[in-house]
Amino acid sequence: xxxxxxxxxxxxxxxxxxxxxxxxxxxxxxxxxxxxxxxxxxxxxxxxxxxxxxxxxxxxxxxxxxxxxxxxxxxxxxxxxxxxxxxxxxxxxxxxxxxxxxxxxxxxxxxxxxxxxxxxxxxxxxxxxxxxxxxxxxxxxxxxxxxxxxxxxxxxxxxxxxxxxxxxxxxxxxxxxxxxxxxxxxxxxxxxxxxxxxxxxxxxxxxxxxxxxxxxxxxxxxxxxxxxxxxxxxxxxxxxxxxxxxxxxxxxxxxxxxxxxxxxxxxxxxxxxxxxxxxxx
Amino acid sequence: xxxxxxxxxxxxxxxxxxxxxxxxxxxxxxxxxxxxxxxxxxxxxxxxxxxxxxxxxxxxxxxxxxxxxxxxxxxxxxxxxxxxxxxxxxxxxxxxxxxxxxxxxxxxxxxxxxxxxxxxxxxxxxxxxxxxxxxxxxxxxxxxxxxxxxxxxxxxxxxxxxxxxxxxxxxxxxxxxxxxxxxxxxxxxxxxxxxxxxxxxxxxxxxxxxxxxxxxxxxxxxxxxxxxxxxxxxxxxxxxxxxxxxxxxxxxxxxxxxxxxxxxxxxxxxxxxxxxxxxxxxxxxxxxxxxx
Numbered sequence: 001x002x003x004x005x006x007x008x009x010x011x012x013x014x015x016x017x018x019x020x021x022x023x024x025x026x027x028x029x030x031x032x033x034x035x036x037x038x039x040x041x042x043x044x045x046x047x048x049x050x051x052x053x054x055x056x057x058x059x060x061x062x063x064x065x066x067x068x069x070x071x072x073x074x075x076x077x078x079x080x081x082x083x084x085x086x087x088x089x090x091x092x093x094x095x096x097x098x099x100x101x102x103x104x105x106x107x108x109x110x111x112x113x114x115x116x117x118x119x120x121x122x123x124x125x126x127x128x129x130x131x132x133x134x135x136x137x138x139x140x141x142x143x144x145x146x147x148x149x150x151x152x153x154x155x156x157x158x159x160x161x162x163x164x165x166x167x168x169x170x171x172x173x174x175x176x177x178x179x180x181x182x183x184x185x186x187x188x189x190x191x192x193x194x195x196x197x198x199x200x201x202x203x204x205x206x207x208x209x210x211x212x213x214x215x216x217x218x219x220x221x222x223x224x225x226x227x228x229x230x231x232x233x234x235x236x237x238x239x240x241x242x243x244x245x246x247x248x249x250x251x252x253x254x255x256x257x258x259x260x261x262x263x264x265x266x267x268x269x270x271x272x273x274x275x276x277x278x279x280x281x
Numbered sequence: 282x283x284x285x286x287x288x289x290x291x292x293x294x295x296x297x298x299x300x301x302x303x304x305x306x307x308x309x310x311x312x313x314x315x316x317x318x319x320x321x322x323x324x325x326x327x328x329x330x331x332x333x334x335x336x337x338x339x340x341x342x343x344x345x346x347x348x349x350x351x352x353x354x355x356x357x358x359x360x361x362x363x364x365x366x367x368x369x370x371x372x373x374x375x376x377x378x379x380x381x382x383x384x385x386x387x388x389x390x391x392x393x394x395x396x397x398x399x400x401x402x403x404x405x406x407x408x409x410x411x412x413x414x415x416x417x418x419x420x421x422x423x424x425x426x427x428x429x430x431x432x433x434x435x436x437x438x439x440x441x442x443x444x445x446x447x448x449x450x451x452x453x454x455x456x457x458x459x460x461x462x463x464x465x466x467x468x469x470x471x472x473x474x475x476x477x478x479x480x481x482x483x484x485x486x487x488x489x490x491x492x493x494x495x496x497x498x499x500x501x502x503x504x505x506x507x508x509x510x511x512x513x514x515x516x517x518x519x520x521x522x523x524x525x526x527x528x529x530x531x532x533x534x535x536x537x538x539x540x541x542x543x544x545x546x547x548x549x550x551x552x553x554x555x556x557x558x559x560x561x562x563x564x565x566x567x568x569x570x571x572x573x
Contacts, residue, residue: 017386089303102289117504227399
């Protein structure tokens with residue numbers, strides 16, 4: 001793209017981005033400043049842009065008001081387990097689709113492709129009934145195994161495996177290595193950047209997940225962080241009283257993700273490259 | 282030798298099982314099951330499901346609430362997809378030139394995408410608070426009438442849309458930045474030599490070359506908006522008076538709030554059919570029109 005050196009248009013461009021950034025970042029700013037206000041100040045009109053006396057204790061109060069540490073560790077545990085299983089089963093599936101010959105291959109690929117088209121939320125009701133038949137409602141086992149396959153992950157890894165020359169597989173076979181060994185010691189390490197993307201994107205997705213976990217886990221101590229925050233929001237006088245505490249709780253729910261994002265943004269943005277690539281395959 | 286062909290066929294199948302077993306139990310099976318349930322009447326509790334044929338469909342097509350939800354869904358999908366694509370492309374075009382702070386802007390604009398929808402929706406519901414929320418402060422500052430936002434049937438959906446667009450626009454922008462990077466420089470120069478102005482170059486060269494990205498975003502965003510739940514649940518719960526009740530939200534409410542499994546399954550089936558028709562349609566269109 002030809003770049004434009006004229007100072008005026010450069011100024012206009014920076015102005016546009018300054019405004020856009022301000023709009024995008026504003027909710028985060030407003031969340032933090034609101035979290036530091038007293039209940040009186042937060043209702044003042046016109047609002048103060050920065051609290052008169054920042055009330056840092058609001059964060060401690062909110063943290064103590066509900067078992068947020070528990071919610072977060074629940075989310076981390078579930079997300080982590082799902083990531084591990086998805087690395088395993090996406091790797092196996094992708095290997096079969098990319099480097100093995102068998103008759104059902106076309107049919108299975110078509111089935112997985114169908115998974116791209118059907119909205120997963122539409123099968124939440126029957127999925128819920130299946131879990132209840134299996135007596136797995138309100139258990140993490142149920143939550144994890146029902147979430148342990150991702151069409152996105154399979155496509156992502158398959159795409160990466162297709163770029164690995166098939167000769168490597170054949171060379172491994174001549175050396176007498178099993179398919180399992182070839183997959184995990186030769187092919188997977190070459191595709192490690194795709195596995196990194198899978199792990200990161202799946203972790204963020206599952207950590208943030210709300211709808212399905214909320215349906216499955218009913219007991220309060222089982223709640224994941226989004227459901228926990230939401231119930232704090234509703235009980236804590238969503239429609240009135242404790243806005244500063246609610247903003248503080250939202251802040252420490254959002255903060256870990258923004259921190260993870262800042263440190264891993266290269267990998268996360270790489271996912272865009274890979275997602276776009278896996279469409280053409 | 283017979284045994285070894287069996288093994289040769291079986292081994293790949295074994296490799297697919299860790300994914301295919303859960304996929305069948307929690308996705309393929311339920312897909313068939315929900316279709317079957319749409320022909321029955323059931324309330325979760327009673328031991329028997331009553332087979333009622335097409336009754337659920339008939340009731341649904343006579344129910345004004347269904348058509349209202351269909352309209353809301355359509356408005357919500359278009360209201361999400363079009364602005365996200367247009368603004369995302371616009372920002373990418375501007376950012377894809379050499380400029381200071383490019384990386385910073387990119388990070389900042391993308392950041393909402395990684396945050397939990399529930400948490401940011403809670404923040405937005407404070408911004409939309411009618412009495413002391415920031416949205417009304419801005420309107421007052423510009424001398425405009427204040428709004429009820431999420432409490433006003435006329436504006437609630439707009440509020441939900443603002444949150445959704447805010448969250449997705451940076452994500453679409455990144456896709457376009459990648460696509461624009463792949464537009465060959467010499468093609469632009471050739472067009473330039475042929476006397477094409479900036480606008481013509483954009484319309485004739487850039488836009489066709491990035492059409493696969495546009496199509497991809499269109500499909501993905503459409504399917505995502507058909508499934509939007511988190512922000513609706515936090516911001517409005519489908520209200521006020523059904524003004525933000527999409528088909529998906531209607532499905533959720535009839536299944537898990539009024540325990541009308543038949544109606545819920547019927548809505549789900551319709552939702553699935555819409556998604557599949559839509560995906561197939563865009564796949565056909567893409568074969569015919571996109572330039573690779």
